[in-house]
Amino acid sequence: MSALPGAPYLARRPDGALVLEGHALDALASRYGTPLYVYSRGAMRAALASYQQALRGREHLVCYAMKANSSLAVLQTFAEAGAGFDIVSGGELARVLAAGGQASRIVFSGVGKTRDEMRAALLAGGTGVRCFNVESLPELDRLDQVARSLGRVAPVSLRVNPDVDAGTHPYISTGLKGNKFGIAHGEAVAAYRHAASLPGLKVVGIDCHIGSQITQIAPYLDALDRLLDLVEAVEAAGIAIHHVDVGGGLGITYTDEQPPAAADLVSALLARLDARGHGHREVLFEPGRSLVGNAGVLVTTVEVLKPGRTNDGGKNFCIVDAAMNDLVRPAMYEAWMAMEPCQRREGAALTWDVVGPICESGDWLGRDRALALQPGDRIAILSAGAYGMVMASNYNTRPRAAEVMVDGDTLHLVRERESVAELFAHERLLPR
Numbered sequence: 001m002s003a004l005p006g007a008p009y010l011a012r013r014p015d016g017a018l019v020l021e022g023h024a025l026d027a028l029a030s031r032y033g034t035p036l037y038v039y040s041r042g043a044m045r046a047a048l049a050s051y052q053q054a055l056r057g058r059e060h061l062v063c064y065a066m067k068a069n070s071s072l073a074v075l076q077t078f079a080e081a082g083a084g085f086d087i088v089s090g091g092e093l094a095r096v097l098a099a100g101g102q103a104s105r106i107v108f109s110g111v112g113k114t115r116d117e118m119r120a121a122l123l124a125g126g127t128g129v130r131c132f133n134v135e136s137l138p139e140l141d142r143l144d145q146v147a148r149s150l151g152r153v154a155p156v157s158l159r160v161n162p163d164v165d166a167g168t169h170p171y172i173s174t175g176l177k178g179n180k181f182g183i184a185h186g187e188a189v190a191a192y193r194h195a196a197s198l199p200g201l202k203v204v205g206i207d208c209h210i211g212s213q214i215t216q217i218a219p220y221l222d223a224l225d226r227l228l229d230l231v232e233a234v235e236a237a238g239i240a241i242h243h244v245d246v247g248g249g250l251g252i253t254y255t256d257e258q259p260p261a262a263a264d265l266v267s268a269l270l271a272r273l274d275a276r277g278h279g280h281r282e283v284l285f286e287p288g289r290s291l292v293g294n295a296g297v298l299v300t301t302v303e304v305l306k307p308g309r310t311n312d313g314g315k316n317f318c319i320v321d322a323a324m325n326d327l328v329r330p331a332m333y334e335a336w337m338a339m340e341p342c343q344r345r346e347g348a349a350l351t352w353d354v355v356g357p358i359c360e361s362g363d364w365l366g367r368d369r370a371l372a373l374q375p376g377d378r379i380a381i382l383s384a385g386a387y388g389m390v391m392a393s394n395y396n397t398r399p400r401a402a403e404v405m406v407d408g409d410t411l412h413l414v415r416e417r418e419s420v421a422e423l424f425a426h427e428r429l430l431p432r
């Protein structure tokens with residue numbers, strides 16, 4: 001068996017089969033159809049445990065940023081393993097409660113929380129959520145009003161924009177001036193004074209989230225330093241801050257990235273907290289991608305091979321049954337995702353652009369991939385566990401994929417494939 005980069009739970013058997021925890025992906029595709037998301041429950045648990053173990057002995061909470069993959073079975077897996085959750089909508093709140101998550105372990109992020117979402121979060125589970133991560137002054141006022149109307153006090157943390165460059169794609173960099181997230185560093189102390197003056201709010205923490213797919217520790221340390229400067233200034237103004245939430249954003253290996261291990265990131269941050277005299281504080285993390293990204297693959301079937309004409313230097317197109325509606329990362333972020341045939345075959349590899357059947361030139365999954373293929377072969381797109389299924393749409397009236405969770409020897413179909421009839425079940429024809 002040989003291991004694959006970024007996918008420790010996947011292996012290539014000597015007979016050429018690609019297996020996930022011992023289950024051949026080709027066989028799963030035959031049984032459940034394609035496109036098919038397949039997740040390793042063990043890989044998800046191990047990723048969470050690496051954060052939790054590094055935090056042992058500290059007051060802490062690892063809040064899974066569920067927007068990365070919000071399937072109920074994934075949420076259930078993390079809830080059972082003691083995780084909290086970072087949510088960004090009322091829909092995510094309902095989902096995580098349905099999966100067995102506890103309200104008292106939920107932090108609520110997002111720039112545009114509605115009054116209804118605030119109400120639901122204040123009442124969730126009887127106690128309300130653990131904390132609102134507030135992103136603006138108007139949100140403080142709105143939350144204060146909603147909380148008082150319910151006779152509640154809302155626990156708040158201010159999301160501060162530390163203005164550090166996480167060195168990532170502009171669409172997934174969130175900690176710089178000039179993007180929509182958080183309260184500017186220079187305005188944070190005044191915002192805390194305002195929050196402390198409102199009777200419907202109680203200040204409990206501070207947070208930031210500087211971006212996604214971050215592959216270095218340094219930007220986190222810079223951001224933490226900026227947060228601790230503020231904690232000291234806010235506490236000097238007589239407002240106590242209990243927890244420090246350093247957000248999520250740790251990268252994974254898609255190709256040759258070498259992000260730090262979660263344990264190393266945690267250790268470095270704890271050491272900085274200690275060095276600055278803040279070692280007693282509760283620490284929160286909000287990892288998304290690093291808990292699920294490398295735990296999942298998307299399996300797709302080759303429908304049509306369309307070789308380019310040699311006389312015009314044309315490209316070879318491999319048209320598969322998965323598309324941008326199933327996995328939008330390549331189309332949206334020009335993301336590079338590794339591809340492996342589910343069953344290796346003999347013969348020369350050609351260089352293919354792997355594309356979906358959708359009527360958009362942007363509908364591609366991988367460019368210039370050397371693969372030996374025949375129609376009917378299956379391809380696994382690796383590291384598809386994060387920002388895959390959650391971003392799937394029904395464009396071109398395409399039902400969304402099924403999802404299978406592998407748990408050791410056991411297979412669970414955790415989401416049935418949508419039917420076409422379901423896609424227009426809520427629509428109405430005009431009177432005839």
Ligand SMILES: *Cc1c(COP(=O)(O)O)cnc(C)c1O
Nearest residue numbers: 065109212248249286287288289
């Ligand atoms: C998206 C997001 C996260 C998780 O980011 P990852 O890169 O998936 O770890 C954490 N916190 C907030 C506020 C987010 O918006």
